[in-house]
Amino acid sequence: MTAAEHRVQVLVIGGGQAGLAAGYHLRRAGLDFAILDAAPAPGGAWQHYWESLRLFSPAAYSSLPGRPMPGQAGTEWPDAEHVAEYLAEYEKRYELPVHRPVGVASVTNAGDGGLLVRTDEGDWHARALVSATGSWTRPFVPAVPGRELFTGRQLHTTGYHRATDFTGRRVVVVGGGNSGAQIAADLVGHAAAVRWVTRRPARLLPDEIDGRALFEIATRRVQDGGPRISDLGDIVATEPVRAARRAGLLTDHRMFTALTPAGPRWADGEPWPADAIVWCTGFRPALVHLAPLALRTGARGRIATTGTRAVSDPRIHLLGYGDWTGPASATLIGVGRTARQAVAEITGLLN
Known part of the structure; x- marks a missing residue:
């Protein structure tokens, strides 16, 4: 041909x-x-x-x-x-x-x-x-020290399908964007424990900002240099995310420094045994x-x-x-x- x-x-x-x-x-x-x-x-x-x-x-x-x-x-x-x-x-x-x-x-x-x-x-x-x-x-996963040592399951957002796949498991969700917040909230109530990990404190957008408002903000930004979406926050406050936060079941933790065979380890030496890590770290x-x-x-x-x-x-x-x-x-x-x-x-x- x-x-x-x-x-x-x-x-x-x-x-x-x-x-x-x-x-x-x-x-x-x-x-x-x-x-x-x-x-x-x-x-x-x-x-x-x-x-x-x-x-x-x-x-x-x-x-x-x-x-x-x-x-x-x-x-x-x-x-x-x-x-x-x-x-x-x-x-x-x-x-x-x-x-x-x-x-x-x-x-x-x-x-x-x-x-x-x-x-x-x-x-x-x-x-x-x-x-x-x-x-x-083209999913992106950061080069975290010890990532190849972890013996549990590792998957990216692209491989996550439903919370019931993790029933009774201890799960770490990495990522401070919408997918990280939503998947962590999805897992609450199914997984035995969920630890949501972000590089900086999670910033939820005001409750009234949905996709309509996001599009309007982005359009104004292009047309007249209005505020950036990132000036207001990083995460759309969907009802499941808000509900999990209100119930105290979704608290963001700072990024761990390394992975061990059993799970993440933080700079202060704190371990957190985990069965799975979901990398919501973008594309x-x-x-x-x-x-x-x-x-x-x-x-x-x-x-x-x-x-x-x-x-x-x-x-x-x-x-x-x-x-x-x-x-x-x-x-x-x-x-x-x-x-x-x-x-x-x-x-x-x-x-």
Whole structure:
């Protein structure tokens, strides 16, 4: 199979919420495009989240462009399964040209001003590319001394599914963000003991701040330099988190200094025997496919962007990577606006 057999104006890599939002605006712009998704089924990362996860916002405030998310019976706050079903329906509704499962190996210069994308299902040629691969496939775990010595179970957020898997166990949850707080609260009442560990004191956002408010804050920040979300706190105070805190069952502890075969050990020598550690320590953008283009710069190896466009290559847009392309671009409600801007730039480049 040659590059000429798959030739489009724009190729989107990633079939989650960011890729679908890009597809929606590419279709409206009348561009010839395709979406490549490595997953065997639609739904993006939402099909892999833990069972108790709920959106921060009601369905009406968690929609992709053109199609409001329907509500979920019995709750104001839809769960991850509902979101995955919504994404699958969205993809079908707009007849988006998603090819799956297709694993992308690399993106290189084609020699004619275009881009050559090599995949495990053949090659593609495109004049512009939207990378919307997210970060779920690149979980990050810090290099804690003794991590390889611990004899209990270690898993990342990506491997956590339900609290009942840890019934009667002593569990350490590491991470001061939303996933750490929510998983620790989820475990309370099931695990024999839960110790929530964070690098700095946990900062819950005010109770009235949900996903709607977060999007508004992020938007104002971009438009007029308003307050940053991090100025207010780090964790959305969902009801399970608030309830566990009120009951005195969810207290954050500072980070341990090392792991022993039996569990964590703190600087003062205090041990805490544990059966499992859940690392809720974040992710890194899944961008290895762009490595041949040498877009990364600086000591931290980030791809410099203006909006979503790579500064060093106007053919490349990054969509849905949070801090790299704006916090709103990593949200259901925010990615549509960001995708629209990216497609507008791509249309200008191609015309």
